Amino acid sequence: MKRYVIAGLTAMLLAPALPVLAQTATKADAIALVDKAVANIQKKGIEQACKDFADPKGGFMQGDLYVFVQDAQMMMVCHAATPKMNGKDMSQLKDANGKKFVQDMRDVAQSKKPGWVDYVWVNPVTKALEDKTSYIRQAEDKYTVGAGIYKPK
Numbered sequence: 001m002k003r004y005v006i007a008g009l010t011a012m013l014l015a016p017a018l019p020v021l022a023q024t025a026t027k028a029d030a031i032a033l034v035d036k037a038v039a040n041i042q043k044k045g046i047e048q049a050c051k052d053f054a055d056p057k058g059g060f061m062q063g064d065l066y067v068f069v070q071d072a073q074m075m076m077v078c079h080a081a082t083p084k085m086n087g088k089d090m091s092q093l094k095d096a097n098g099k100k101f102v103q104d105m106r107d108v109a110q111s112k113k114p115g116w117v118d119y120v121w122v123n124p125v126t127k128a129l130e131d132k133t134s135y136i137r138q139a140e141d142k143y144t145v146g147a148g149i150y151k152p153k
Helices: 002-017 027-044 046-054 101-110
Strands: 068-071 076-079 115-122 129-139 143-150
Touching: 027 046, 027 129, 027 143, 046 068, 046 076, 068 101, 101 115, 101 129, 101 143, 115 143
Parallel strands: none
Antiparallel strands: 068 076, 068 143, 115 129, 129 143
8 A cells, every 4th residue: 555655646746747758768868967967066056056957948857857966864955857855855765665765876876986776666657657767976975966767668
């Protein structure tokens, strides 16, 4: 039952935020977007970068691919696709299988080595639970920056 509640809440949060587009993003797309986002944070600072990430014309939302940023305490600093999540504590967020994937994201970022975190999430296009992977990097020694793709079936 918990699994369906989490999935339902996730779908409600994400569905209105993303246009219905075909799933086209690749791992290379996610890496390029995160690298671009980290460079933007370094150049403009987190406040302006978050505005850029949320701007549909800013180049940081590409179909189903978007940037999210969390701080070291796992608070959502900015989420391009779902601004309702901004300022929320993500530390206890679990995927449909009960995995605390946000903690894994923080661990990857703090390792100072970019990497991937796998989890199960509601795809806002299909409305189904699907395998997702997010590319994670650290910015300014304090931010977890990521972008995720749904894995091909």
